[in-house]
Amino acid sequence: MATSIEDVARRADVSISTVSRVLNRHNVVNAQTRKRVEEAIAELGYRPNVFARGLMLRKSNVLGLVLPDLHGEFYSEIIRGANLKARECGYHLLISSVTADDDGQDVLATIGAQGLVDGMIVMVTEMSSRIRTSLGDAPVPLVVLDGDIQGATHDTVAIDHRNGAESLVRHLLSLYPTSPIVFLGGHATNLDTIDRLNAYQKVLAEVGREPSQKDIVYLDYSYETAFRYASERVLEWSAARSVVFAANDEMAAAVVDAALAATLDVPADLPVAGFDDTRIAQLTRPRLTTVRTPMAQMGAKAIELLCERLESPDRPPNRVTLPTEVVVRESCGGPPAPGS
Template identity: 60%
Template sequence: MPASIEDVAKLAKVSISTVSRVLNRRNVVNAATRERVEKAIRELGYRPNVFARGLMLRKSNIIGLVLPDLHGEFYSEIIRGANEKTRQLGYHLTVSAAIESDDSHDIVAAVANQGLVDGLIAMISETNAGITDALATVDVPLVVLDGDVSGARHDCVVIDQSEGAAAMMNHLIKLRPGRPVIFVGGNETNLDSIDRLKAYRAAMSGAGLAVADEHVFHLDYDYQTAFDLGVEKVAEWSRIGASVFAANDEMAAGVIDAAIDAGLNVPDQLPVVGFDDTRIAQLTRPRLTTVHVPMAIMGASAVELLLQRIEDPKRPSTKMTLQSELVVRESCGAAVKIHQPGLRGIS
C-alpha cells in the first residue's frame, strides 16, 4: 500500500491541505514548512494518486492518438514524434488503431467517450458520412491529422502535398517533355491520394498534357498490388516513354521491382518516383526520388496544438500546414546530386 497524502501530513506534522499546496502551488507555503513536507515526501517515496487527482481536477494528463492502421514506417514515425513531444510536456500517450474488424470512426468515439483522455489526436485518411458524426460526438479537445474535415471546430495538422507533388510532377515533366506520366494512387477515397492526384492533374494540364483515363490507377498503397500492376504494365509504359508517379514509396518500390524483373532499366527505360520519403525510399535500388513528408514533426505538432488547446480551450482553432519537399535521388533519372532534407518544414 503506497503512502497517501495523509501519511505525509502526519510525518511532517501539518495538515493535508498544506501537503497539497506544496505539491501544487509551492510558493504559497512558508519555506520552512515546505522543506519539512518535501522531506517527508522523499522519505515516504510518496506519489500522488492519479485517480484521486483526476477525480478532482478532471484531468488525466493522458492524450489519445488514433490511427487508421499501425503498419509501416509512416505511422511509426508519427507515433515516435508524438510520443517524444508528449513526454517532454509531461503527458502520456495512448495509442489505438483500427483493427480488421472495426472502423476507425468507432475507435475515435470509443477512445474519446471513455472519459480517460484529456484530448485526442485522430488521423483521418478518408472523409465519409460516418466520420463527421463520430467527430461530432467527441467532447474533448481534438486535433485532426491529415483530414481537413471542414466545418468542425477543432485544430488540424495537414501536409501541404500540393507543393511537393507539383515540384515532383514538374521535375518528371521536365525530364521527359511531352511524355505521359502514370499515376498510381491509393484508394480512391483516401484524402492523401486525392490531393496527390489533384496536383498530378494540375501539373499535367499546366504542361499542356492530356491525362488518359488508363493512366490513372487506384490501388491500396501496398507493395504487392503495385508489383502486380507493374508486372502487367511496365513493358507498355516503357514503350511509350512514360514515367510513373506513385502515391507512396511502397507502391513505387513495387513498380520498380516489377520493371527490373521485366528486364527494364530504372530509370533509363522507366522512371519511377514515390511519395512520403519513408525508410524504404533509401533501400530500393535505384534509390527513390520521392517527396519528403515530415511525419514525426506532424505527430509532435499535433501534440503541441492539442496541449495548447487543453490549456486554453477557447483559443481560436488553428490549422497547421507542414511543407512537403521534393527529394531527388536516383529513380527518376535526373543527374542531380542527392538532397537530404533535414527536420524542417514547419510553416
C-alpha cells in the same frame, strides 16, 4: 500493502491537504514543510494514483492520438514527433487507431468522455470515414490531421500534398516531356490520393495532356499489392516509355523491385518516383526521387496547437499547412540534388 497519502501525511506530521499541495506543485507550502513531505514520499516509496488525481483535478496530463493505422514509417514518424513535443509540454501520449469503417465511438467513449485524456488529435484520411460524424460531438478539445470535421470547433494541421505533387510532376515532365506518366494511388476515397491525383491531372492539363484512364490506378499504399500489380505491368510500361509516379514510397519501391525482377533497368527502362521521403526512399536501389513530407513536424505541430487550445479554449480555430519539397535522386534519371 501500498503506501497511501495518509501514510505520507503521518510520516511528515502534516495534513493530507498539505501533501496534496506538494504533489500538485502549489507554492503555498513553505520550503521546510515541502522538504519534510518530499522526504516522507521518498522514504515510503509513495506513488500517487494518477487516475484518481486526474478525476479530482479534471486534468489527466495525457493527450490522445488516433490514427488510421499504426503500421509503417509515415505513422511512426507522426507518433515520434507528437510524443517528443508532448513530453516537452509536460504531457504523456495515449495512442490508438480507428479504421475508415469504424465510427470511433468506442475510442471517444473510453478515452475522451471518461476523462482519460485532456485533448485528442485525430487523423482523418478517408472521405468516407465514419469517425467524421462522431467527432462533431467530441467531448474534449480536438486537433484534426489532414481533414476537416463539420460541426466541430477544432484546429487543423495539413500537409501541402498538392504543391508537392505538382512540383514532382513538373520535374518528371522536364526529364520526359513526351512520356506517359502512370499514377499509382491509394484508395479512390483517400484524401491524400485525391490531392496528389488532382495535382497530377492539373499539371498535365497545363501542357495540353490528358492521362489515359489506364494510367490512373487505385491500390492501397502497400508494398505487397503494388508489387503484385507492377509485376504484371512493368514490361508494358517500359515498352510505352512510361514514367511511374507512385503516391507513396512503399509502392514506388515495389515498382522498382518488380522492374528489376523483370530484368529492367531503373531508370533507363522505367523511371520511378515516390512520395513522403520515408527511409525506404534511400534504402531502395536506385534511391528514390520523391517528395519530402514533414511527418514528425506534423505530429509535433498538432500537439503544440492542442496545448495552446487547452490554455486558451476560446481562441479562434487555427489551420496550419506544412510545406513539402521534391528530393531528386537516381530513380528518375537526371542528376540528384546535392546531399539528397
